[in-house]
Each structure stands twice: as structure tokens, then as C-alpha cells.
Amino acid sequence: xxRLRSHHRNIAWLVAVLFWALAFSSGTGASGKSYSLExxxxxxxxxxxxGSTDNxxxxxxxxxxxxxxxxxxEGVVVIDTGxxxxxxxxxxxxxxxxxSEPIVKVLITHHHPDHAFGSQAFxxxxxxxxxxxxxxxxQDGEAFSDNMYRMIGDWMRGTEVxxxxxxVQPGLLSLGNRQLRLIAMQGHTGADLVxxxxxxxxxxxxxxxxxxxxxxxxxxxxxxxxxxEIRQLAQLPFSLVVPGHGxxxxxxxxxxQMIDYLTWLDDVLAGSAARGLSASEVIDTAIPERFSEVEGxxxxxxxxxxxxxADYEKRALNRH
Amino acid sequence: MRRYWLCAFTLFASASWADLPSxxxxxxxxxxxxxxxxxxxxxVVVDERVGLSVPDFAEDSTQVPLAVNLREFPHxxxxxxxxxxxxxxPHLFTANSTDGQLKxxxxxxxxxxxxxxxxAVLDEQGVWHxxxxxxxxxxxxxxxxxxxxxxxxxxxxxxTLKSGLFSDRGNTRIKASLLHPMDSGMVGNVPAFFxxxxxxxxxxxxxxxxxxxxxxxxxxxxxxxFEFEGGIPHLxxxxxxxxxxxxxxxxxxxxx
Ligand SMILES: [Zn+2]
Numbered sequence: 001x002x003r004l005r006s007h008h009r010n011i012a013w014l015v016a017v018l019f020w021a022l023a024f025s026s027g028t029g030a031s032g033k034s035y036s037l038e039x040x041x042x043x044x045x046x047x048x049x050x051g052s053t054d055n056x057x058x059x060x061x062x063x064x065x066x067x068x069x070x071x072x073x074e075g076v077v078v079i080d081t082g083x084x085x086x087x088x089x090x091x092x093x094x095x096x097x098x099x100s101e102p103i104v105k106v107l108i109t110h111h112h113p114d115h116a117f118g119s120q121a122f123x124x125x126x127x128x129x130x131x132x133x134x135x136x137x138x139q140d141g142e143a144f145s146d147n148m149y150r151m152i153g154d155w156m157r158g159t160e161v162x163x164x165x166x167x168v169q170p171g172l173l174s175l176g177n178r179q180l181r182l183i184a185m186q187g188h189t190g191a192d193l194v195x196x197x198x199x200x201x202x203x204x205x206x207x208x209x210x211x212x213x214x215x216x217x218x219x220x221x222x223x224x225x226x227x228x229e230i231r232q233l234a235q236l237p238f239s240l241v242v243p244g245h246g247x248x249x250x251x252x253x254x255x256x257q258m259i260d261y262l263t264w265l266d267d268v269l270a271g272s273a274a275r276g277l278s279a280s281e282v283i284d285t286a287i288p289e290r291f292s293e294v295e296g297x298x299x300x301x302x303x304x305x306x307x308x309x310a311d312y313e314k315r316a317l318n319r320h
Numbered sequence: 321m322r323r324y325w326l327c328a329f330t331l332f333a334s335a336s337w338a339d340l341p342s343x344x345x346x347x348x349x350x351x352x353x354x355x356x357x358x359x360x361x362x363x364v365v366v367d368e369r370v371g372l373s374v375p376d377f378a379e380d381s382t383q384v385p386l387a388v389n390l391r392e393f394p395h396x397x398x399x400x401x402x403x404x405x406x407x408x409x410p411h412l413f414t415a416n417s418t419d420g421q422l423k424x425x426x427x428x429x430x431x432x433x434x435x436x437x438x439x440a441v442l443d444e445q446g447v448w449h450x451x452x453x454x455x456x457x458x459x460x461x462x463x464x465x466x467x468x469x470x471x472x473x474x475x476x477x478x479x480t481l482k483s484g485l486f487s488d489r490g491n492t493r494i495k496a497s498l499l500h501p502m503d504s505g506m507v508g509n510v511p512a513f514f515x516x517x518x519x520x521x522x523x524x525x526x527x528x529x530x531x532x533x534x535x536x537x538x539x540x541x542x543x544x545x546f547e548f549e550g551g552i553p554h555l556x557x558x559x560x561x562x563x564x565x566x567x568x569x570x571x572x573x574x575x576x
Binding site: 147150275276277278279280281283284302303305306307310313314316317318319320 | 483
């Protein structure tokens with residue numbers, strides 16, 4: 001009896017707190033959230049919106065990636081739409097404040113939520129994706145969405161998984177005064193679009209390249225394949241590289257770091273499996289001093305061991 | 321209300337047991353699970369040399385790695401008990417080191433929500449040494465339905481046992497992976513179907529090195545690692561599930 005009464009008192013108190021919180025948030029809180037996006041010009045008619053290199057959090061709202069846009073003289077090409085509807089809306093407004101050309105093509109580089117979840121803010125008939133990426137987004141989108149609501153909370157308000165209605169084909173895309181080379185790769189998720197603006201030399205490598213930020217492996221078909229594709233990227237005639245995560249760079253250091261890091265990961269996983277180490281021991285592997293600039297290396301090693309080590313282990317064992 | 325209840329509960333549990341050291345992680349289930357898995361009025365010390373290792377967070381809550389690395393443990397190891405406090409059934413395994421030479425034991429587990437994890441080691445004087453870890457998790461690992469393979473692979477792969485023998489700094493290490501659903505009986509109408517017993521023998525002397533019982537927190541497709549002191553050229557592993565299936569393999573000559 002007394003337990004029940006105190007329960008009611010608790011609920012009344014909780015309701016009061018909720019009302020207070022709602023009243024507060026409608027004034028200055030949730031609806032006042034803003035990503036404060038800024039477009040950095042990196043070449044004539046080419047802008048990049050640089051995000052942080054942190055993990056998803058309620059503090060950054062998932063603004064942890066780089067997006068970009070290119071004026072062609074016959075409309076704007078956008079690369080990726082960001083982690084949420086809100087990001088997409090702010091990004092679109094930002095683009096429209098920098099150019100009077102209409103947005104004609106929005107290229108979603110891969111199906112990861114931080115790159116594909118701002119698409120609602122753009123006209124559906126402008127959205128493009130690789131065929132295989134669209135299948136992956138259909139398959140994984142809802143699970144990604146649940147996870148994003150958990151990680152960034154209210155920033156996700158109103159965000160729904162949007163699978164682009166158009167497909168993009170690898171090859172040359174001529175638009176106005178630009179020639180874009182669209183390249184389909186697999187290393188990061190199995191279907192990764194890379195965009196080289198041959199006119200300016202800006203290479204939008206998306207998550208095929210992380211720079212000074214540890215690469216992520218939940219969907220990689222394998223680090224050896226990824227590494228071989230980085231070698232192909234390094235051969236392209238680029239003048240600057242826009243990684244999916246990390247700072248824009250004007251030489252090949254991002255490629256060298258990727259090759260070094262992927263080689264190290266492969267060696268750690270294969271070497272540990274050959275010694276019979278348990279996954280718990282592998283996640284404690286010392287991270288070489290030369291990767292001290294690589295943000296989040298320990299955190300991502302724990303994840304990578306979870307994603308990939310079991311396969312290395314099985315190859316190192318004999319069947320009975 | 322809930323908080324008061326938990327406090328009262330903790331007070332009650334520790335009041336009945338004056339010598340129990342306080343939990344380094346402050347879990348309300350500390351005393352309760354120690355009593356449940358180690359017994360009443362046992363002697364317990366908090367001891368990092370037990371060498372429990374779990375990740376800070378579960379990337380996959382159905383497959384979380386755990387190791388108990390006893391290389392720095394200064395006593396003979398009689399028994400190792402592990403559990404995951406916040407799981408519906410916390411117990412993960414109990415391993416009996418029949419000759420006291422166990423140096424490492426590792427097994428993957430499921431986690432239902434963020435939880436403290438414990439490894440308790442019984443030494444030759446009857447003292448329990450406990451080390452703790454904490455795993456953050458989005459959760460659901462105990463009640464997530466198993467991903468059913470789309471083709472007939474599962475039937476042909478079921479029971480596949482792979483193993484390897486390794487030597488490390490003069491010790492002998494065996495790693496074994498078994499493809500088995502390890503259904504705990506806690507998901508919907510799926511009946512319990514899991515490996516309960518594991519044995520490791522020295523093939524040359526036929527001495528039993530280790531017996532192990534697994535419990536509900538064990539993950540699907542268990543991956544075992546055991547390390548024993550000294551060189552042992554031939555080992556065998558034997559497992560049995562609750563439906564009467566047996567899985568065994570002999571493993572020769574440790575690779576250098
Ligand atoms: Zn990605």
C-alpha cells in the first residue's frame with residue numbers, strides 16, 4: 001500500500017520534470033540545435049564541409065564526416081548528405097547560399113548512415129547511388145537508424161531511411177564545364193563510390209580513405225582488397241584528396257597512411273592467429289608510435305577484432 | 321523506490337558477511353552472485369593478478385571476448401569461475417584445473433546489457449581471488465534470435481570442430497572452435513541446446529588437464545583457448561551437449 005503510494009508520487013514528480021524539460025527545450029533546446037556547417041572552398045567551384053574525427057555522440061550530432069559540392073555551370077553535384085535529416089537541410093541551405101545553380105545530382109558514396117541519412121532534404125529525383133550500395137541500404141538501413149537514434153538522439157528527429165531512386169554507373173560524367181570520373185570500389189563496404197573531378201583534380205575518396213582517423217571495418221570484404229584499391233587511387237591524377245573522415249590533404253600522405261595502417265592491421269590479425277592468441281589478447285596489441293596521429297585507433301581496433309579476427313582464427317586452425 | 325530496495329538488499333547481503341571486500345565496481349549484485357556461484361561464507365580477496373580481460377564495450381553483444389590470463393597469478397589454480405552480473409543467467413563457465421597448471425582460459429560470451437564481469441580463481445588454500453571488468457553494451461545478446469543461415473550450410477557445418485596447438489614461452493596452448501548454436505533456452509520457444517561439458521587431456525599420459533562446465537552466458541559457436549604450463553606434445557579435447565552429441569579431436573605437436 002505505502003509502496004504503491006510512493007510509486008504514484010514518483011510518477012507525479014517524473015511528469016513534472018518532463019514538462020519542465022519540454023518547456024525548456026522548446027525555447028532553447030532541441031529545436032535550436034544546429035550543426036553550424038561551414039563550406040571551405042578547396043578549388044575553383046569546389047567546396048568541402050569538414051566534420052570532426054570523433055565518434056558519433058549527442059554532442060556532435062553525427063557531424064563526423066566530410067561532404068562536398070561542385071559547381072559545373074549546369075547545376076551542382078553534391079557528394080553525400082550527412083547523418084540526419086537536420087544535417088541534410090542545413091547542408092542544402094549552405095549550398096544554396098554559395099551558388100545560384102540548382103542541385104542536379106546528389107551522389108551518395110556508400111550506405112553508411114553518416115553519409116546517407118541526410119537525403120530526405122534533397123529532391124528525390126536528384127539522388128543517386130551505386131546499385132549494390134542501394135541494396136545494402138535497403139538491407140541494413142533500419143538497423144543503422146535504430147543505432148543512430150541511440151547514439152545521437154534528438155539530432156535524428158524526423159530522419160527516415162531514404163534509398164535513392166536513381167542508380168549511378170561507374171565511368172565519365174560530363175556536366176557543364178566539369179568532367180567527373182566515377183569509380184566503383186569495394187574496400188570499405190563492398191560498394192564504395194569515389195568521385196574524381198578531373199577538371200580541378202579534387203578526389204572525393206569518401207570512406208575508402210580515412211586520414212588521421214582510424215578506419216572502420218564493419219562491412220569490409222577484407223583489408224588486403226582495400227589496400228590494393230588504395231594503391232589504385234594513388235595512381236589517379238589528383239591535386240587534393242577529400243577523405244571521408246579527416247582533414248583535406250594535397251599530397252599522397254593519406255594513401256601512404258592507409259596502406260601502412262591496413263598492412264599493420266593485417267599483420268596483427270594474421271600474426272596473432274598464428275600464435276593462437278585469443279581475441280581478448282589481440283585488442284590489447286600495442287599501437288605503433290607512428291600511428292599516434294590516428295584518432296580512435298584503440299577503439300577501432302577493438303571493433304575490427306570483433307569484425308574480422310574470427311576469420312583469421314579459423315584459417316589458422318585445422319579441421320577434425 | 322527501486323533504488324531504496326537495492327540499497328536495502330545490498331546492506332542485507334553484506335551485513336550477513338562482514339569479511340566480504342567491497343566491490344571495486346559498486347554493483348548491487350556483487351555479494352549476491354558471489355554467494356550464488358562461490359558459496360556462503362567463503363574467503364574472498366580482490367586480486368588483479370587473476371588477469372581478467374574484457375573489452376570496454378561490446379561491438380557485437382552476441383560475441384564478446386573474455387580471457388583470464390593467470391601468468392602473473394602466484395598461486396596454484398584449482399578452479400576458475402566467471403559470470404556476467406546483469407545477464408538473465410549470469411554464469412559463463414566453471415573450469416577445474418585438475419593439475420593446477422592452467423595459465424590462461426578464454427571464451428566468448430553474450431551480454432544482455434552493460435554489465436560488470438567477474439572472474440574468480442580458487443587457490444590451493446581455499447581462497448577465492450576475484451578480478452572484475454566492465455563491458456558497455458547496446459545489449460540484447462542473450463535474447464537476440466540467432467541469424468539463421470539461408471542455405472543448408474548449417475546442417476552440414478553443425479558440430480565442425482577445428483583446433484590448433486601452439487607453444488608460447490615454454491607453455492602449451494590449445495585453441496578450439498566448435499560450430500554449435502548454444503541455444504540457452506531463453507529465446508522464444510527454442511529449446512535449450514548447448515554444450516555443457518568440456519574436457520582437455522594430455523594424450524601422452526592420459527592425465528585430465530581440465531574439466532569445464534559452460535552455462536547460459538556462453539556465446540554461439542564457442543571459441544576456446546587454454547594455456548597450460550610446460551610443453552605438452554599431444555592433447556585432446558572432448559565436448560558433450562545436452563542432446564547427447566559428442567565432439568572430440570586429438571591435437572599433435574605444438575607449432576613453434
Ligand atoms: Zn563509411
